[in-house]
Amino acid sequence: MKTTNINFIGNRNIALIFSGVLSLISIISLATQGLHMGIDFTGGTLIEVGYQQPADLNVLRQKLDTEGFEDATVQNFGTAKDVLIRLKLQEGVSSADLSTKVLDVINKDVTEPASLRRVEFVGPQVGDDLAEDGFLALLYSSLAILAYIAWRFEWKFSLGAIIATFHDVIVTLGLFSILGLEFDLTVLAAVLALIGYSLNDTIVVYDRIREGFREFRDKSTEEIMNISVNVTLSRTIMTSLTVLLVLVSLFFLGGETIHNFSLVLLFGVFFGTYSSIFIASPAALMLGISPADLMIPVKDNSDIAHLP
């Protein structure tokens, strides 16, 4: 791949409008529809059972209905032979016994009993705690990164990186909200991993801009940014492709349990790549970054290096 010379920074408005619209749609969806929270955060019970033959969901629903589990949702999970039953927190029933009772109900009067594949029960307090821990993880990782980039680079870069990363997270969450996909603990882990990845990408570009600031004293900030984005372009795309390759493999072969996990990352890596090319640099530019912000420490370093 030859070094490209695309005027990313000059045409930044196109990308900014595109991202602005996407973010707006995401935020509106998040505000009106919200996220479909999994039982990890809401509390409740989830039971996965397996059959040798494709299961008749209507029969199962009826059985659960007549036995007093009206609010149970029954759906296939991955294949027609796997069934997922979700229950909200129940009134008056000892929550820990619930799974046993449900299994008894659906196995009553059947020739082929369902085999229990998975039970997850999360109490309300634990759900709240997990949600709180998740939120704190997001907060602390953002703060730690903000501090690290501010220390290694400059606060405008730091803020720019956070803006680009938040863009990725919001758009990814927006997708989950629009599609009504379930948001659980593993998805949250994927969102955090996505933050790490998106930053990684952005920092490579910033690193190059910093280098450009030192190298080309006669060029404008805009020009230097454009050169930096262009020379790192092939790397940005190559790395994204290798990560996308493994994610595609995970998405299609990894099974239902980590389907949403890989979806977040697939989507997030795509947008992380996009944002580090189109958003991160304009963001820093609009925050008023200039070579002067990084000059002084550079001079100091070179002076020291040249001392006998």
Added chain:
Amino acid sequence: MQNHFSLWKNIGIILMFLISIIYSLPNLYGDDPSVQISHVVNKLTQAQASDIEATIKTTGAPIKAFEFKDGKVLARLTNDDDQMKVADLLRDKMGNDYTVALNLAPTTPAWLQSIGAQAMYLGLDLRGGVHFLLEVDMDAAVKQAEERYNDDLRLALRDAKIHYQAVTKDNGFIKITLKSADEKTELLALLSKDFRGLTVTEPEADEQIWLKMSDVDVREIKKNAVAQNMTTLRNRVNELGVAEPVIQQQGENRIMVQLPGVQDTSRAKEILGTTATLEYRLVDTEHDVQQAVSGHAPIGSRLYYEKNGNPILLDKRIIITGDQIVDSSSSSDDDGRPSVSISLNGIGASKMGKLTQVSIGKPMAVVFIEYKNETRIVNGEKVRHKEKVEKVISVATIQGVFSKRFQTTGLDSPQEARNLSLLLRAGALAAPVDIVEERTVGPSLGQDNIDKGMLSFIVGFALVVLFMAGYYKLFGLIANAALAFNVVIVVAILSMLQATLTLPGIAGIILTVGMSVDANVLIFERVKEELRNGNSPQASIFSGYDKAFGTILDSHFTNLVVAVVLFAFGTGSVKGFAVTLIIGILSSMFTAITGTRMIINWIYGDKRVEKLSI
């Protein structure tokens, strides 16, 4: 001389590679379905072991290996069905005092075991099993302690012959009202001698003393409640027969219990979740039960109901409680009815001895107390409700003086007697516990997860390898070698640390495969750039690595920060993801920078090079 590693550096890298290979080897060997037999207290003898071997042989199941070590027996079998058959038979034959546990024994060769190499520790989502999170009810623990103080105070006052009017609980205070204020000094002396845990307040009323548990005391009580619960749970889990249980405190008031391989979750829940204790009380025969039923219970007595619904009045004072029981076993009494034999500790025995001496011929009742937990939704709010179920399970006339050992009858079935004795033997829980989280994974799903994880790993790895080789040619192949090296190191470190591998953990490894080539991409793109700028191949390699290094450090570090935060806040399978991510990021920096450089130096270093295959 550019692009040359010293001999020591080469040897160091290769040595690290070899060590990693050795320590990741155990993962290639499978497991044997096996049965593990041990005695609850003692070690098994050689004779017992031979008996067990003979018993297993009667089932006709072929024994792959029979190991007798450290007083424990491990019988390796050839398939799961045999394992179940043998375990069922042994449980039947061996009785209560032996633990028969199903186990998957690794087939790691002895030479690997001898250097401490073990296979990775698989999480429950991969091997199947149950995970419980139990919450200890701290309020109940404190309340119980208050209750105990209340009883002990009355007893101490009586023993010290201090005349009191009342000892009452009120708003977290224990209020003592003396008959006259004259005895206050004596009381204070008694308190400072025997009840240091209580803070004394002297209100305006002269004859009163208010007591409150000190903060230190309350903290101590809470700490002990969790500690005692953990011990009790450990005992109960042992009774269940689980090969490698994990019981850990989590946070201030939660206990995590993981039972790999356990399938019968309802029994596990029954045993772990219920708090059961016994109380022995004298029956109040002097007052009318019917009056109590209509709402006028006499002072000093409380109304209870028997299992058949009959009301019964019992003395408010407890003779002994469950925590004074040291052992119990189920059997049948002379008439063949199910019964539980109970042994008491010193304090319990002396209390029981004193009481029975003066109470021969009087009826004594056994109250069985169970705490059941319910979560109810009231007005849209989730409210946890704890129901205390008390029932009188037996009323028997005290036939003679006894203290340390005695029998309780009046149980419905031998099964109930067994369960009760198990609960009693394992010790009553100091405070009620709630199951607040459960995650069960069946064995078929566990194997499924492993298979799917492996498949997506292999395919993902292959795709990346092909892509890198196609795009970067020889340099790509070198990066692929480093990638393979990276996976070996990750597996070796996971095996050495015995960190838990979960399905998201496998996803983490797969993700690091995709991400770890990033460092190489950065380097190779830099080398290409240097070449384009007209530098010589040797100089391009040198400055490519040199210039990319800072970028790699910065970009990987942010990734690492996120992974560490994830590790700190994550639980269970998410933690597993964070662990593999952290290890993967660190080792990929090593392999991608140092590993590839070594090979490139071998190929291109110290010679005239016209062109790089990149």
